[in-house]
Amino acid sequence: xxxxxxxxSDVKKVARGWRWGRRGxxxxxxxxxxxxxxxxxxxxxWSRRKPAMVAREVAQKAGxxxxxxxxxxxxxxxxxxxxxxxxxxxxxxxxxxxLDTPLVLLSLPDEWRRKTAVAxxxxxxxxxxxxxxxxxxxxxxxxxxxxGGSMATTPGxxxxxxxxxxxxxxxxxxxxxxxxxxxxxxxxxxxxxxxPVVPVAHRGTFAAMPRGQxxxxxxxxxxxxxxxxxxxxxxxEGVREFxxxxxxxxxxxxxxxxxxxxxxxxxxxxxxxxxxxxxKVAQWRRVWEQSESPVGTEGPQSRLRAWRR
Amino acid sequence: MSRPGFVxxxxxxxxxxxxxxxxxxxxxxxPLGTRVVYPPESLPAVPDVDEAIRExxxxxxxxxxxxxxxxxxxxxxxxxxxxxxxxxTMRKPDIRGRIIEHxxxxxxxxxxxxxxxxxxxxxxxxxxxxxxxxxxGERVFRSFYPQGDLYNFDAEDRDxxxxxxxxxKGEDIEISKRAAESDLLVYVNVNLVAMDGGxxxxxxxxxxxxxxxxxxxxKTMVHSRSFMDHKHSAMHHSAWRMGRIIKDTVKVFQxxxxxxxxxxxxxxxxxQKREWEWSVKDQATMLGMRRGLSIAPPKLKHxxxxxxxxxxxxxxxxxxxxxxxxxxxxxxxxxxxxxxVQGQSDVLVMGVPYLGPYNVNSSMNPILAACMGLGYYFxxxxxxxxxxxxxxxxxxxxxxxxxxxxxxxxxxxFYEEVxxxxxxxxxxxxxxxxxxxxxxxxxxxxxxxxxxxxxxPFYMWxxxxxxxxHVDEVIWVxxxxxxxxxxxxxxxxxxxxxxxxxxxTVGTSPSITYLHNPPHLLADVR
Numbered sequence: 001x002x003x004x005x006x007x008x009s010d011v012k013k014v015a016r017g018w019r020w021g022r023r024g025x026x027x028x029x030x031x032x033x034x035x036x037x038x039x040x041x042x043x044x045x046w047s048r049r050k051p052a053m054v055a056r057e058v059a060q061k062a063g064x065x066x067x068x069x070x071x072x073x074x075x076x077x078x079x080x081x082x083x084x085x086x087x088x089x090x091x092x093x094x095x096x097x098x099l100d101t102p103l104v105l106l107s108l109p110d111e112w113r114r115k116t117a118v119a120x121x122x123x124x125x126x127x128x129x130x131x132x133x134x135x136x137x138x139x140x141x142x143x144x145x146x147x148g149g150s151m152a153t154t155p156g157x158x159x160x161x162x163x164x165x166x167x168x169x170x171x172x173x174x175x176x177x178x179x180x181x182x183x184x185x186x187x188x189x190x191x192x193x194x195x196p197v198v199p200v201a202h203r204g205t206f207a208a209m210p211r212g213q214x215x216x217x218x219x220x221x222x223x224x225x226x227x228x229x230x231x232x233x234x235x236x237e238g239v240r241e242f243x244x245x246x247x248x249x250x251x252x253x254x255x256x257x258x259x260x261x262x263x264x265x266x267x268x269x270x271x272x273x274x275x276x277x278x279x280k281v282a283q284w285r286r287v288w289e290q291s292e293s294p295v296g297t298e299g300p301q302s303r304l305r306a307w308r309r
Numbered sequence: 310m311s312r313p314g315f316v317x318x319x320x321x322x323x324x325x326x327x328x329x330x331x332x333x334x335x336x337x338x339x340p341l342g343t344r345v346v347y348p349p350e351s352l353p354a355v356p357d358v359d360e361a362i363r364e365x366x367x368x369x370x371x372x373x374x375x376x377x378x379x380x381x382x383x384x385x386x387x388x389x390x391x392x393x394x395x396x397x398t399m400r401k402p403d404i405r406g407r408i409i410e411h412x413x414x415x416x417x418x419x420x421x422x423x424x425x426x427x428x429x430x431x432x433x434x435x436x437x438x439x440x441x442x443x444x445x446g447e448r449v450f451r452s453f454y455p456q457g458d459l460y461n462f463d464a465e466d467r468d469x470x471x472x473x474x475x476x477x478k479g480e481d482i483e484i485s486k487r488a489a490e491s492d493l494l495v496y497v498n499v500n501l502v503a504m505d506g507g508x509x510x511x512x513x514x515x516x517x518x519x520x521x522x523x524x525x526x527x528k529t530m531v532h533s534r535s536f537m538d539h540k541h542s543a544m545h546h547s548a549w550r551m552g553r554i555i556k557d558t559v560k561v562f563q564x565x566x567x568x569x570x571x572x573x574x575x576x577x578x579x580x581q582k583r584e585w586e587w588s589v590k591d592q593a594t595m596l597g598m599r600r601g602l603s604i605a606p607p608k609l610k611h612x613x614x615x616x617x618x619x620x621x622x623x624x625x626x627x628x629x630x631x632x633x634x635x636x637x638x639x640x641x642x643x644x645x646x647x648x649x650v651q652g653q654s655d656v657l658v659m660g661v662p663y664l665g666p667y668n669v670n671s672s673m674n675p676i677l678a679a680c681m682g683l684g685y686y687f688x689x690x691x692x693x694x695x696x697x698x699x700x701x702x703x704x705x706x707x708x709x710x711x712x713x714x715x716x717x718x719x720x721x722x723f724y725e726e727v728x729x730x731x732x733x734x735x736x737x738x739x740x741x742x743x744x745x746x747x748x749x750x751x752x753x754x755x756x757x758x759x760x761x762x763x764x765x766p767f768y769m770w771x772x773x774x775x776x777x778x779h780v781d782e783v784i785w786v787x788x789x790x791x792x793x794x795x796x797x798x799x800x801x802x803x804x805x806x807x808x809x810x811x812x813x814t815v816g817t818s819p820s821i822t823y824l825h826n827p828p829h830l831l832a833d834v835r
Binding site: 003006007011013024025026028030032033035 | 317319320322323324336338584585587592595596604
């Protein structure tokens with residue numbers, strides 16, 4: 001019996017120590033000595049063909065969406081702008097949690113959702129074949145290299161095929177829920193391929209599932225997402241001028257989501273839009289503020305429990 | 310590109326770490342903040358070993374090329390390190406054999422007829438024919454062994470020893486007569502760790518008890534700080550004094566080799582990886598191995614480990630004048646083993662593995678386990694010991710392997726009779742060393758059987774003298790209580806128990822350093 005007991009104890013110890021089912025961690029003091037991971041080029045064009053699209057439709061509608069709705073409540077605003085647009089577009093959103101991708105995707109009307117791909121970090125989502133296949137099937141991700149290496153598929157090719165893109169210009173999830181530095185990628189693609197950028201701002205994903213958590217917190221936290229007016233690069237506008245406009249648009253949307261459309265417009269006009277990077281206060285206060293879920297416009301108790309989503 | 314060694318600080322992300330304990334290992338959760346010293350990864354091996362050997366022999370350091378030293382009618386002696394290095398034993402072909410083949414090829418071309426090959430085993434046990442064959446290779450073995458020209462050194466054959474005089478400190482120099490009277494003595498070494506090589510090769514490997522007793526004693530060992538750093542080791546100072554006199558008598562052509570840290574071959578290679586980098590396969594292999602070891606009978610476990618042959622890569626070879634060669638050798642050894650450690654700690658933790666220099670194809674008896682932990686691993690430092698003066702040492706070993714009657718007969722009596730009287734290295738040396746060294750039965754077994762010399766267990770005890778002098782507490786985790794007590798130590802079941810026991814010496818929240826070896830490391834403590 002002790003053989004079985006010791007065996008089980010060993011397996012438990014290893015499962016805990018090596019975080020089975022979760023991403024492995026490197027002790028902090030060993031981080032400077034980690035070898036750069038080998039860049040593996042995964043092809044992902046198969047995930048934008050018919051069979052994969054059918055599989056994705058089933059996975060999203062029968063699996064992801066019910067699961068997502070069972071864990072969080074969402075409130076979507078501004079989708080009307082999509083009625084005035086024809087794809088492809090680039091959805092540029094702030095990034096605070098792994099919930100951002102399903103939130104943006106599942107907020108889109110079905111016909112848009114089916115033709116939208118998500119740019120995902122190659123070193124994180126495409127480091128193993130099963131993670132690559134899984135995220136491609138469920139989220140329609142394709143790999144982009146955060147370190148600027150070469151990839152099998154470029155975002156330009158995906159756009160050229162008529163797919164819209166979801167890009168998180170920050171390149172990584174925020175550590176405290178506030179917006180970080182926006183990189184040039186989304187602006188570059190928009191200028192290069194002459195497609196509009198739809199700014200997307202969402203709140204509440206950090207409070208519901210911050211970094212380090214692999215499942216949303218209990219209690220069906222409120223998430224809000226707001227789509228803004230599309231931004232078109234001007235004829236003589238360069239990437240460096242266009243990129244800040246995207247960030248400003250996301251900041252204004254966040255302000256709008258927090259207050260009202262009119263107030264945010266007034267503040268934007270006077271250049272008083274709150275800084276989306278957050279106040280310069282102690283780190284704990286920044287986290288503290290973001291760890292509170294937003295209150296939806298309908299209010300938490302405004303519907304019968306049975307009808308609340 | 311191999312990564313350097315480094316000091317890990319255990320945090321909440323650190324998985325359990327491997328700690329060796331005899332014929333097995335355990336996964337230990339160390340307290341947060343524990344420092345873990347990891348050796349550098351294996352250095353790249355030289356691409357062409359034969360070319361490297363030729364290059365070293367033809368372009369030696371501070372010496373004429375080997376072919377110029379060889380002539381017809383000369384007496385050539387080739388001495389080589391015995392099976393105590395490397396650890397574990399090297400997979401065939403052994404580097405010594407490959408070098409000896411090159412030397413003999415040159416000797417044959419020069420028309421040398423009188424050649425003898427001597428294993429420099431000093432007071433170690435005689436190697437068996439198979440063990441000799443493993444080292445020198447089949448070709449050399451077939452050409453020399455049947456004629457009696459390849460043999461183990463016999464430190465008790467009075468007719469085959471010669472006294473070369475004494476050093477300025479009155480130390481006798483008595484070495485192999487054949488070696489001393491040769492026109493050329495070629496020494497082929499494996500410099501596994503920093504203590505090997507230099508004048509220690511001939512001056513100790515081919516010396517008798519009369520010579521060895523001058524540096525193999527408690528007083529010298531306490532002042533060897535450490536014996537892994539020859540410039541600060543009283544033992545090496547003595548060997549160097551002797552070596553310089555030997556050099557004046559006989560022309561020595563020293564060939565030293567350095568190896569990388571590829572200690573564990575597949576499928577055991579996970580044991581030399583950093584734990585957080587273990588793949589799923591590594592984790593599965595480890596789990597399987599732990600289960601296998603838990604049900605395997607002791608003999609099978611012993612076979613499993615002792616049949617392991619390492620796939621070392623050669624990192625360097627230098628030949629020529631002893632001291633010049635050794636300086637170059639040490640540079641390579643340090644590049645492979647040295648890890649910078651900032652400051653000492655209150656507690657030093659070490660896992661004693663299944664193998665040490667004196668139990669190759671044999672058993673790790675408690676005295677050898679103590680020597681491995683408190684001797685070799687404790688002394689794996691440069692500068693100052695990893696643990697502070699008056700600190701505690703925690704070792705892992707079951708201390709239950711017992712004694713090999715063939716190889717270690719005098720160890721049994723040392724354990725039963727001498728350690729029962731005293732565990733103080735100076736006291737036991739003073740009182741009993743002569744009796745064991747001159748015991749005719751032990752000498753007979755040393756000369757005719759495969760026994761370590763009667764005095765050898767004393768040397769093991771002297772080896773730990775510096776550690777015993779330096780620390781206040783030694784605790785064996787998982788060790789047999791009675792055995793630990795016989796040696797003057799205490800045993801604990803778990804690390805937490807051991808830390809609890811040590812709290813009287815080092816307090817309840819001591820700083821802890823764990824030396825993560827094997828593979829070998831040398832802590833450069835600043």
